[in-house]
Amino acid sequence: MKHLLILLLLVCTSLVYAADAEQGKAKAQQVCVACHGMDGVGIDETYPILAGQYADYLERALMDYRSGARKNAIMAGFAATLTDQDIANLALYYSTLPENRLHSFSIK
Numbered sequence: 001m002k003h004l005l006i007l008l009l010l011v012c013t014s015l016v017y018a019a020d021a022e023q024g025k026a027k028a029q030q031v032c033v034a035c036h037g038m039d040g041v042g043i044d045e046t047y048p049i050l051a052g053q054y055a056d057y058l059e060r061a062l063m064d065y066r067s068g069a070r071k072n073a074i075m076a077g078f079a080a081t082l083t084d085q086d087i088a089n090l091a092l093y094y095s096t097l098p099e100n101r102l103h104s105f106s107i108k
């Protein structure tokens with residue numbers, strides 16, 4: 001019985017925090033696309049590539065912008081509007097995108 005309760009608790013907790021890439025995509029296309037591009041590769045060199053980065057790295061970056069631990073005037077403003085769930089969704093979404101710019105480099 002005790003094990004069942006623990007299992008139930010784990011299942012419930014994972015449901016609450018489950019990230020949703022589709023919702024992340026919707027948010028990304030409303031807000032982040034202006035700088036990070038449709039494919040998460042950034043519209044120019046100023047904007048870091050988000051596509052294909054580890055989700056926990058992206059999540060941590062967004063949490064840090066929001067808390068002020070990582071300082072950047074632009075990203076602080078955007079991160080301030082995000083909930084924990086938004087951050088998890090966005091991080092998962094960008095982590096699923098293929099990172100393609102590095103692949104186009106060639107050694108001459």
Ligand code: HEC
Binds near residue numbers: 027028033048090
């Ligand atoms: C107005 C342009 C702009 C918009 C819109 C924008 N960003 Fe950014 N983002 C930047 C810039 C510039 C940086 C680099 C900041 C720095 O040097 O720390 C950055 C950095 C980041 C990083 C850190 C990447 C890394 O490799 O450390 C993440 C994650 C990120 N943005 C996610 C988002 C998300 C998610 C959204 C939408 C909610 C968003 N950004 C909207 C300009 C933007």
